[in-house]
Amino acid sequence: MNVRIKWLRNQFNSLNIDGMIVSNPVNVRYLTGLSEEGFLILAPKENIFVTDSRYIESVNRKLTIDDEIIAYNVKDLSKYDYEAIFMTNENVGFEENYVTYEKYKNLLQTYQVNFVETENLIENQRIVKDEEEIQNIRKACEITDNAFNYIINNISEGMTEKEVAFEIEKHMLLNGADGIAFDFIVAFGENTSMPHYVPSDRKVKKGDIIQFDIGCKYNGYCSDFSRVVFVEEMYDKYKEVYDFVLEEQKKTSSALKLGANVKTVIKDRETDFKLKNYDVLHAFGHGVGLDIHETPVLRSNKDYILKENTVIAIEPGVYFSGKFGIRIEDTFLVTRNEAISLTKSSKDYTIIKLK
Amino acid sequence: MNVRIKWLRNQFNSLNIDGMIVSNPVNVRYLTGLSEEGFLILAPKENIFVTDSRYIESVNRKLTIDDEIIAYNVKDLSKYDYEAIFMTNENVGFEENYVTYEKYKNLLQTYQVNFVETENLIENQRIVKDEEEIQNIRKACEITDNAFNYIINNISEGMTEKEVAFEIEKHMLLNGADGIAFDFIVAFGENTSMPHYVPSDRKVKKGDIIQFDIGCKYNGYCSDFSRVVFVEEMYDKYKEVYDFVLEEQKKTSSALKLGANVKTVIKDRETDFKLKNYDVLHAFGHGVGLDIHETPVLRSNKDYILKENTVIAIEPGVYFSGKFGIRIEDTFLVTRNEAISLTKSSKDYTIIKLK
Numbered sequence: 001m002n003v004r005i006k007w008l009r010n011q012f013n014s015l016n017i018d019g020m021i022v023s024n025p026v027n028v029r030y031l032t033g034l035s036e037e038g039f040l041i042l043a044p045k046e047n048i049f050v051t052d053s054r055y056i057e058s059v060n061r062k063l064t065i066d067d068e069i070i071a072y073n074v075k076d077l078s079k080y081d082y083e084a085i086f087m088t089n090e091n092v093g094f095e096e097n098y099v100t101y102e103k104y105k106n107l108l109q110t111y112q113v114n115f116v117e118t119e120n121l122i123e124n125q126r127i128v129k130d131e132e133e134i135q136n137i138r139k140a141c142e143i144t145d146n147a148f149n150y151i152i153n154n155i156s157e158g159m160t161e162k163e164v165a166f167e168i169e170k171h172m173l174l175n176g177a178d179g180i181a182f183d184f185i186v187a188f189g190e191n192t193s194m195p196h197y198v199p200s201d202r203k204v205k206k207g208d209i210i211q212f213d214i215g216c217k218y219n220g221y222c223s224d225f226s227r228v229v230f231v232e233e234m235y236d237k238y239k240e241v242y243d244f245v246l247e248e249q250k251k252t253s254s255a256l257k258l259g260a261n262v263k264t265v266i267k268d269r270e271t272d273f274k275l276k277n278y279d280v281l282h283a284f285g286h287g288v289g290l291d292i293h294e295t296p297v298l299r300s301n302k303d304y305i306l307k308e309n310t311v312i313a314i315e316p317g318v319y320f321s322g323k324f325g326i327r328i329e330d331t332f333l334v335t336r337n338e339a340i341s342l343t344k345s346s347k348d349y350t351i352i353k354l355k
Numbered sequence: 356m357n358v359r360i361k362w363l364r365n366q367f368n369s370l371n372i373d374g375m376i377v378s379n380p381v382n383v384r385y386l387t388g389l390s391e392e393g394f395l396i397l398a399p400k401e402n403i404f405v406t407d408s409r410y411i412e413s414v415n416r417k418l419t420i421d422d423e424i425i426a427y428n429v430k431d432l433s434k435y436d437y438e439a440i441f442m443t444n445e446n447v448g449f450e451e452n453y454v455t456y457e458k459y460k461n462l463l464q465t466y467q468v469n470f471v472e473t474e475n476l477i478e479n480q481r482i483v484k485d486e487e488e489i490q491n492i493r494k495a496c497e498i499t500d501n502a503f504n505y506i507i508n509n510i511s512e513g514m515t516e517k518e519v520a521f522e523i524e525k526h527m528l529l530n531g532a533d534g535i536a537f538d539f540i541v542a543f544g545e546n547t548s549m550p551h552y553v554p555s556d557r558k559v560k561k562g563d564i565i566q567f568d569i570g571c572k573y574n575g576y577c578s579d580f581s582r583v584v585f586v587e588e589m590y591d592k593y594k595e596v597y598d599f600v601l602e603e604q605k606k607t608s609s610a611l612k613l614g615a616n617v618k619t620v621i622k623d624r625e626t627d628f629k630l631k632n633y634d635v636l637h638a639f640g641h642g643v644g645l646d647i648h649e650t651p652v653l654r655s656n657k658d659y660i661l662k663e664n665t666v667i668a669i670e671p672g673v674y675f676s677g678k679f680g681i682r683i684e685d686t687f688l689v690t691r692n693e694a695i696s697l698t699k700s701s702k703d704y705t706i707i708k709l710k
Binding site: 057094104174179 | 408410412449451452453454455456457458459460472518521524528529534538549551634636676
């Protein structure tokens with residue numbers, strides 16, 4: 001049995017549960033390495049992965065004797081098999097933040113046990129990354145840096161936001177990424193004023209500011225990264241905002257170290273925004289891992305003490321409705337002294353030439 | 356107020372509810388046209404869309420007076436505002452198949468009302484498409500056919516499954532698709548034996564069978580489409596299976612007309628599979644619309660009577676573990692006489708030349 005499942009089983013006593021049903025596929029992957037559809041039952045006497053005909057072959061190929069996980073095809077399990085997994089009235093943990101209300105009612109019927117909320121037990125364990133997870137995130141960050149470096153040297157006259165987004169994705173996928181971590185934002189000119197913009201057929205032109213917000217996955221682990229660059233020339237109006245955003249990111253990453261409280265750090269940042277009369281349109285960042293958005297979210301109402309080896313994206317942004325916006329974002333590793341950037345692209349003013 | 360929200364409000368009486376909270380973003384889009392994050396409250400006296408700072412500007416730009424929907428930024432609503440939306444102990448519908456158990460508990464606390472299950476009320480209404488929805492799906496199908504026609508004429512020596520998948524996506528996005536409808540399957544040779552394969556770096560070679568399973572979105576509406584083609588030559592062993600799968604798809608589409616019971620039709624197909632000793636590894640198809648997988652799923656245990664203007668993907672497939680597989684799939688429109696294919700690509704044996 002691997003260390004993660006052992007760890008989870010060791011929590012059962014303090015939660016007063018005899019077993020757990022893990023339904024969230026990201027948590028299943030974290031615990032088992034399996035990315036096939038299915039769910040995991042940690043029963044008193046065994047670990048069971050229930051999948052279906054589409055995946056049973058590939059699951060059985062991946063599992064070894066050391067995993068101590070038995071895989072079943074859902075169609076081979078009867079009502080009585082499910083009832084026999086736990087004893088009647090045993091306490092069984094479930095994921096109340098993932099399971100729908102309807103599914104919860106089905107669980108009650110299927111297993112005839114007492115279901116107990118587990119309060120993001122696995123998600124909270126996922127916050128602190130081990131060495132292998134950090135390596136995966138580093139690799140996702142490296143692929144992202146390389147794709148960014150490629151694209152800013154390969155935007156040609158007349159390219160649209162969609163085309164640019166597409167070339168970035170292609171570069172990532174052909175250079176080792178499993179997939180993209182989220183739908184990219186590539187915004188030209190006035191479109192940068194919307195923090196959650198969707199790329200359009202708007203063509204690039206001289207004098208444009210370009211906002212990128214991109215990231216990929218490597219072995220399931222995400223990177224998250226944003227930059228702005230300027231096309232052929234950079235107008236002075238951008239400089240003050242750019243410098244402010246960059247300075248805010250630096251202040252945040254210096255402060256977000258082992259033992260720091262997210263609330264205090266982000267409150268200070270919001271004060272800076274207020275002094276400038278800038279609106280805070282979104283959180284200052286978020287945890288990154290198997291999910292692109294993980295705990296902790298960087299908001300001034302989050303009383304959260306940071307742990308070492310937490311990975312977080314820090315992404316301050318300032319937006320002027322209908323005019324422009326600037327967001328700078330890197331994926332950081334929390335250490336004893338500061339948060340260290342895992343994405344490495346330059347944050348100097350970057351003026352690109354169209355090809 | 357648009358016809359869809361009017362329709363929903365007209366259901367309240369028979370469900371014995373005074374209002375409804377719509378949380379599923381696809382249902383919100385269906386009812387309002389809004390694709391921004393948020394949720395919809397149909398209260399006794401008004402329709403409310405609650406979103407956040409990231410989206411409030413674009414939501415307010417889209418809504419007109421005729422929508423009769425008031426948009427709020429979540430940060431401007433207090434505990435008391437929520438409590439004032441309904442009267443204490445009113446019956447309010449919620450989506451028990453979308454809302455998590457934890458969120459359900461929060462709803463109870465926030466609104467102080469009796470929550471009532473709505474049993475996929477909106478999803479069931481979405482099954483039958485109106486003219487505009489069918490046009491959107493037709494367009495998604497046309498973009499898919501065109502991308503398929505493009506790719507089978509543009510696979511070159513040494514291309515990988517990933518690269519081919521990528522070129523299809525690019526063709527779709529640059530020819531009007533909003534996005535892809537699901538992660539594509541492009542499988543070469545022996546990889547076709549896995550119905551839910553993920554594209555790898557395997558390079559194409561002469562004699563390969565290639566399985567495509569692709570689809571895109573247009574105005575939010577999906578297409579779903581699968582074909583196999585053969586590289587430079589087609590071995591005889593493939594012909595019998597190809598003919599069988601194609602014949603099964605034809606039999607299914609002829610039978611799936613207004614008033615047909617899915618159960619009866621698919622039972623007949625499964626008998627054909629059994630006579631040949633072929634395993635049934637997945638459903639014969641599924642509804643298609645704003646979601647790629649909608650009701651009805653085409654399984655022999657689904658007692659479901661088809662309605663006109665339902666859109667379904669029909670996708671029989673036969674797989675030989677470790678050897679090869681063949682699946683043929685089109686998106687169909689259910690009519691009075693049969694299901695008519697909206698994807699139009701040829702289903703003759705297709706042998707492609709590498710460029």
